[in-house]
Amino acid sequence: MLVTGGAGFIGSNFVHHVLDHTDDTITVLDAMTYAGNAASLEGLPTERFRLVKGSVCDAALVDELVAAHDITVHFAAESHNDNSLNDPSPFVQTNIVGTYELLQAVRRHEKRYHHISTDEVYGDLELDDPERFTENTPYNPSSPYSSTKAGSDLLVRAWVRSFGVQATLSNCSNNYGPRQHVEKFIPRQITNVIDGIRPKLYGTGENVRDWIHVDDHNAAVLRILEAGRIGETYLIGADGEKNNLEVIELILTLMGQPSNAYDHVNDRPGHDMRYAIDSTKLRTELGWAPRFSDFESGLSDTIEWYRSNEDWWRPMKQATEAKYAKTGQ
Numbered sequence: 001m002l003v004t005g006g007a008g009f010i011g012s013n014f015v016h017h018v019l020d021h022t023d024d025t026i027t028v029l030d031a032m033t034y035a036g037n038a039a040s041l042e043g044l045p046t047e048r049f050r051l052v053k054g055s056v057c058d059a060a061l062v063d064e065l066v067a068a069h070d071i072t073v074h075f076a077a078e079s080h081n082d083n084s085l086n087d088p089s090p091f092v093q094t095n096i097v098g099t100y101e102l103l104q105a106v107r108r109h110e111k112r113y114h115h116i117s118t119d120e121v122y123g124d125l126e127l128d129d130p131e132r133f134t135e136n137t138p139y140n141p142s143s144p145y146s147s148t149k150a151g152s153d154l155l156v157r158a159w160v161r162s163f164g165v166q167a168t169l170s171n172c173s174n175n176y177g178p179r180q181h182v183e184k185f186i187p188r189q190i191t192n193v194i195d196g197i198r199p200k201l202y203g204t205g206e207n208v209r210d211w212i213h214v215d216d217h218n219a220a221v222l223r224i225l226e227a228g229r230i231g232e233t234y235l236i237g238a239d240g241e242k243n244n245l246e247v248i249e250l251i252l253t254l255m256g257q258p259s260n261a262y263d264h265v266n267d268r269p270g271h272d273m274r275y276a277i278d279s280t281k282l283r284t285e286l287g288w289a290p291r292f293s294d295f296e297s298g299l300s301d302t303i304e305w306y307r308s309n310e311d312w313w314r315p316m317k318q319a320t321e322a323k324y325a326k327t328g329q
């Protein structure tokens, strides 16, 4: 397998999972941006694992690697909405041009391809909307990040239809778990509390995210690789809707702090109100079900991981908070 973005949060958990549970061999292609962390790939069996440092936008490198593997799973992306508001340029390059280069290579070499995407391509829902996103919801992305992910999804669909590329797609809701960069909501608050900094809530905190444990996401991806129908999109979600205020209060309580010991900070421009996934298709067609159905216990384990792995996150913490300080967040 070729796994792009395998030094990032979801990709590295995917690599560990596959190497732990199968006999497969994996090559990771990762540009090792600020979000790529070699420490996330430590201790893997060297005879079954290799890390190639390079960009998915490098057509020659992508061609060579795609040709040499049976399957490409494409996780690599610029992934943070706040960064996309400050500088959209790398999002257009990596998310759109990088996907284009991979698609051209899998097309030339007639290889199987799986595209990792997000529920954010569907835009957002009102808090009281009884509907959730399905595979038929029209695309309506809000941010530079989500619009470049939407663009990449549409390239995949077009390459399937026009060129017969053997691709599947998945759009997942918000992931949490070990090895997530401290710029993201949950690890930022956990590491803030460890450092004696008050957690930071954007705006009113009413915004809802549909949380799923990263291992449940990756188990769904493996199931799609095994049995997904070519050309199809599968939504991945674990019925984990929570508003940001609830999550921040739960983190504080689980970490032994008063539940109101957080600060309200500037809201994110264009902040999506609510995401919610209906994963009926994945569950009924492929028999997938989430294993981490108890958010509080998954969150406790995640807090424990950050407490026990300070060496992993400490090098990125100060620069991340300095970036947030510039936008009053």
Ligand code: NAD
Pocket (backbone or CB within 6 Å): 004, 005, 006, 007, 008, 009, 010, 011, 029, 030, 031, 032, 033, 034, 035, 036, 037, 054, 055, 056, 057, 074, 075, 076, 077, 078, 079, 080, 094, 098, 116, 117, 118, 119, 149, 171, 172, 173, 174, 175, 176, 181
């Ligand atoms: P991440 O930011 O933690 O990791 C991204 C990885 O991609 C990093 O290792 C980075 O070095 C690498 N990368 C960036 N640009 C590259 C390039 N040009 N060439 C090669 N590698 C490059 O992101 P993540 O949270 O692990 O997200 C992985 C994928 O899952 C993304 O496609 C994202 O859109 C999608 N997704 C994420 C979530 C979530 O909650 N985090 C939810 C749904 C979908």
Ligand code: TDX
Pocket (backbone or CB within 6 Å): 079, 080, 081, 082, 117, 118, 119, 120, 173, 174, 175, 183, 184, 185, 186, 188, 200, 201, 202, 203, 207, 208, 209, 244, 268
């Ligand atoms: O300090 C914070 N305070 C806060 O209130 C941060 C960093 C975030 N937030 C809010 C914004 C969102 O409503 O928390 C929510 C989650 O924020 P992020 O972790 O930045 O995630 P989000 O913007 O929802 O996008 C994530 O899920 C979908 C991933 O980063 C994307 O890659 C994925 O596609």
